[in-house]
Amino acid sequence: MFYETRENNHGLESSPFNSLIIPRPIGWISSQDTQGNINLAPYSYFNAVSDNPPMVMFATVNSRSDGSVKDTIHNVETQGEFVVNMATFELREAVNLSSKLLPRHINEFLFTELEAIPSKLIQPPRVKCSPIHLECVYYQSVQLPISSEGYTNRVVIGQVVGIHIDDSLIISGKVDITRIKPIARLGYSEYAVIDNIFNMYRP
Numbered sequence: 001m002f003y004e005t006r007e008n009n010h011g012l013e014s015s016p017f018n019s020l021i022i023p024r025p026i027g028w029i030s031s032q033d034t035q036g037n038i039n040l041a042p043y044s045y046f047n048a049v050s051d052n053p054p055m056v057m058f059a060t061v062n063s064r065s066d067g068s069v070k071d072t073i074h075n076v077e078t079q080g081e082f083v084v085n086m087a088t089f090e091l092r093e094a095v096n097l098s099s100k101l102l103p104r105h106i107n108e109f110l111f112t113e114l115e116a117i118p119s120k121l122i123q124p125p126r127v128k129c130s131p132i133h134l135e136c137v138y139y140q141s142v143q144l145p146i147s148s149e150g151y152t153n154r155v156v157i158g159q160v161v162g163i164h165i166d167d168s169l170i171i172s173g174k175v176d177i178t179r180i181k182p183i184a185r186l187g188y189s190e191y192a193v194i195d196n197i198f199n200m201y202r203p
């Protein structure tokens with residue numbers, strides 16, 4: 001099949017696009033507003049974009065129906081800092097629960113009954129039971145074309161200034177990712193878990 005994205009004439013029940021660039025890592029992002037209200041939410045339009053300096057991005061693909069931006073975007077753009085917590089298979093239900101649309105002042109750490117611990121270099125807290133945390137400082141946002149429903153889209157870029165790794169994951173000088181079992185987003189309501197890896201060496 002072939003379809004033109006601006007026509008969206010794929011003839012399927014829903015757009016297949018989200019199933020075609022996979023898996024998407026999940027940035028489980030804690031942030032806070034300038035009054036100190038804390039927020040936690042997953043973003044799977046998330047990735048590393050540079051390793052030196054280490055930079056990450058996440059994107060909002062849908063603003064709220066009232067036209068306001070999502071809390072994470074608002075907080076990061078106004079307060080200037082955020083933490084990326086690793087989303088693991090063990091934490092999958094809490095990750096999902098933290099995506100619930102809640103009023104801006106509601107703290108998803110309390111809503112999901114997750115313990116928050118302080119960061120070392122920035123204000124927003126970390127998810128204690130997540131094994132990896134990236135402390136990030138806001139760099140810049142990039143506006144994307146508005147969606148077909150008229151929602152604003154934007155990419156938020158941050159610089160990673162501090163990294164926490166649970167010591168038990170470091171085996172022979174390397175992070176053993178199979179002990180972490182990160183989860184990733186596929187299309188629809190599908191997820192993948194990374195628990196089986198293989199090595200290949202460049203020729």
Ligand SMILES: Cc1cc2nc3c(=O)[nH]c(=O)nc-3n(C[C@H](O)[C@H](O)[C@H](O)COP(=O)(O)O)c2cc1C
Nearest residue numbers: 041042043044045059060061070071072099100101
């Ligand atoms: C696994 C997962 C991944 C998600 N990825 C995104 C994303 O990339 N961009 C987005 O705008 N919303 C995404 N969402 C939805 C947001 O988490 C949801 O809109 C949430 O309420 C936003 O919270 P906030 O307003 O506190 O930032 C995702 C939800 C789940 C469960």
